[in-house]
Amino acid sequence: MRSFQHIAIIFLVAIMLPGGLLAQEEEESAAISLEENTDVFQELFFEALKQKGIENYGKAINALLKCKQLAANNDVIDHELAKTYQLNNQLIMAEEYAREAIISKPANLWYLNTLLEIRELQGSDVKAIKKQIPYDNVQLKENLAKIYFENKKYNMASEVLKDLSSSKFTRDLTTKIQDSIRQENSTSEELPAIENIKEANPVKVLTVELNSLFEKGEIDLLNQKAEEAMETYPAQPYFYYAKGLALNGKAHYREALDFLIMGMDFVFDDDELLNKFYGELVKAYSALGETTKANTYLSKIKNGS
Incomplete structure (x- = not known):
């Protein structure tokens, strides 16, 4: 990035x-x-x-x-x-x-x-x-449908898809919407345990998988899986944190900063995750010798902000 x-x-x-040919002095x-x-x-x-x-x-x-x-x-x-x-x-x-x-x-x-x-x-x-x-831009509509789907606004996503010509994207997303609706209906009817509901949530499953990769020290695979997760769920902050975590682990500190700073924009009412972002920012800035910025984020953790 x-x-x-x-x-x-x-x-x-x-x-x-400037455009055109100018004199040497100009x-x-x-x-x-x-x-x-x-x-x-x-x-x-x-x-x-x-x-x-x-x-x-x-x-x-x-x-x-x-x-x-x-x-x-x-x-x-x-x-x-x-x-x-x-x-x-x-x-x-x-x-x-x-x-x-x-x-x-x-x-x-x-x-x-x-x-x-x-x-x-x-x-x-x-x-x-x-x-x-x-609004008539095709990519804009595809992005809109994708965001609605990710936020579980399935009816709104379907309405946007109706405005698009049939394509692999529309067919694939329609299938995902239908599968998600069926899954939610099944979950509601069967009233499974809370743990099973969480496991049925694809975002939760990916989060657990990424955390497991980090604990096992599989940094390269963590880097790859975090990238894929961001592409599928671009508004989920944990995946940006995981990407920054992996890049810090590979000593790609400057690139890690880009993902961490971008990911924080998606964090709302989650101080625990925000503190994790701050911790990785401290690590990256410290490694780059930017102690002032490192101390700024370190103090935010201490303050619990």
Whole structure:
């Protein structure tokens, strides 16, 4: 996974390089300006991430808005603004930037998931804003059906599938929906023990499997299985934690940070799991020699936050 720093650099190069042929003097001047703007952008962006990490959302938003002044059409910034406004309980602004992000990248699963979360917090879904987003995009609809299915909203997932032409994706997901409904009906009728209900939950089964792989020290297999689990259930935070755990175990600390930071966005009302994320972040930052960031997350564990 590309780091946020890499994304920032690539984006700025893409939007700031001048078009056409310039005189040598103009090219040198533009190169200096680009380098200065790139440095400022990176500084502001990482400041925003730092402030967001310590829950100082107002300062994080201010830094991101300054980033947007430098790169007005950056969908990464739009998405970060949406997530940060959401965390700050400013849902109207959060939705505005979430829509901008999904308009820029209709096929992006993470952007759509964020928009759905924000709409649900307002007691609604995407139906009311179909005309404000590229709803006719096939990948967007497939992602929407996938998210609804993962959240056990089977009827809503089926309704979205009706809008799509028949394909391997629609057939496979329809089968999964039908199997899940049958399984739930069977569970309700037979009233099995709580332990059996948990075992019938595919997310629970995967979680137990990943934890077992870690305890056995099978890091390579843990890395592979965590990746597969994230692709199937992209909004389940434990799988990002498991991926970060595996990457830390393989000494791929920078890559581990990307997954851990992304995964924390999906954690709600689960302090135990959040503390596990903090622990792996401490390990990664310490290994990279970034002691200030390591101490920040270490103190959050001590505070039980």
